[in-house]
Amino acid sequence: xxxxxxxxxxxxDARIVGPIILLGAPGAGKGTQAKLIACTxxxxxxSTGDLLRDNVARGTELGVAAKALMNKGxxxxxxxxxxxxxGRLHEPDCSRGxxxxxxxxxxxxxxxxxxxxxxxxxxxxxxxxxxxxxxxVIQLQVDYNLILQRIAGRRSCPTCGRIxxxxxxxxxVEGKCDVDGATLVGRPDDREDVVKERLKAYEQQTLPxxxxxxxxxxxxxxxxxxxxxxxxxxxxxxxxxxxxx
Ligand code: AP5
Numbered sequence: 001x002x003x004x005x006x007x008x009x010x011x012x013d014a015r016i017v018g019p020i021i022l023l024g025a026p027g028a029g030k031g032t033q034a035k036l037i038a039c040t041x042x043x044x045x046x047s048t049g050d051l052l053r054d055n056v057a058r059g060t061e062l063g064v065a066a067k068a069l070m071n072k073g074x075x076x077x078x079x080x081x082x083x084x085x086x087g088r089l090h091e092p093d094c095s096r097g098x099x100x101x102x103x104x105x106x107x108x109x110x111x112x113x114x115x116x117x118x119x120x121x122x123x124x125x126x127x128x129x130x131x132x133x134x135x136x137v138i139q140l141q142v143d144y145n146l147i148l149q150r151i152a153g154r155r156s157c158p159t160c161g162r163i164x165x166x167x168x169x170x171x172x173v174e175g176k177c178d179v180d181g182a183t184l185v186g187r188p189d190d191r192e193d194v195v196k197e198r199l200k201a202y203e204q205q206t207l208p209x210x211x212x213x214x215x216x217x218x219x220x221x222x223x224x225x226x227x228x229x230x231x232x233x234x235x236x237x238x239x240x241x242x243x244x245x
Pocket of ligand 1: 024025026027028029030031032033048049050052069070073074075076077078081101102103104105109150151153154155163164165166168169189198224225226227228229231
């Protein structure tokens with residue numbers, strides 16, 4: 001899928017885009033939309049789930065600690081995730097903006113992020129300040145039954161990270177990535193019993209972020225039930241609106 005050229009002419013315009021947060025339940029489409037936004041605006045997608053899975057695969061100290069929790073559908077402790085995120089946000093490719101996918105996920109993480117962004121703005125010129133402005137938060141609202149179907153059908157490419165769905169967005173050749181032909185894989189935490197726990201963690205620990213951000217005037221809700229292209233159009237128009245203000 002290609003991003004629409006009517007919204008943003010090209011990555012070459014190299015504008016500074018303030019931080020974007022994608023908020024939504026497991027399977028809501030955060031990763032799918034984050035990749036499209038990243039590709040269009042030329043800013044990095046920072047997925048805490050992907051970063052943690054990379055640590056698990058490499059067997060780091062963080063990965064070993066996170067693995068057991070992730071396999072049970074529980075959240076990894078705030079401090080561990082924040083320490084991982086701060087390292088990533090200090091990499092040079094974040095200086096034009098970034099998309100946070102799956103972070104923050106608790107109110108303490110959101111408070112930490114606000115303090116981090118405020119500190120980063122200090123002493124920066126206007127362009128630097130814009131890259132670390134208060135984030136725009138796009139909430140993907142998706143019906144519960146759709147979430148279950150999306151998670152049950154999800155497969156992804158272990159090489160390029162492209163996300164598919166055997167029911168809703170199948171690859172051209174069954175089980176193979178359209179881009180590089182790699183064999184698609186499922187995620188260990190997409191088992192039904194684990195998904196139940198992930199949804200519980202979302203309701204109890206992440207949903208309070210809706211109030212946190214809407215009370216600060218930063219939340220824009222998008223109808224995530226719609227097809228990918230339509231969700232993308234709504235998300236892009238929210239980003240363009242906020243960046244024009
Ligand atoms: P993480 O990897 O972040 O998982 P998640 O939040 O549960 O989200 P998912 O990746 O399952 O879904 P998604 O919203 O990205 O949907 P996708 O685009 O893939 O976290 C995993 C674990 O890591 C957590 O459980 C926790 O343990 C830990 N963790 C991570 N961050 C943490 C943090 N900040 N603090 C503490 N712990 C943390 O789409 C799903 C499917 O639907 C795909 O098949 C896709 O093709 C399809 N699809 C998407 N959009 C559409 C659409 N509009 N129409 C039709 N199909 C669609």
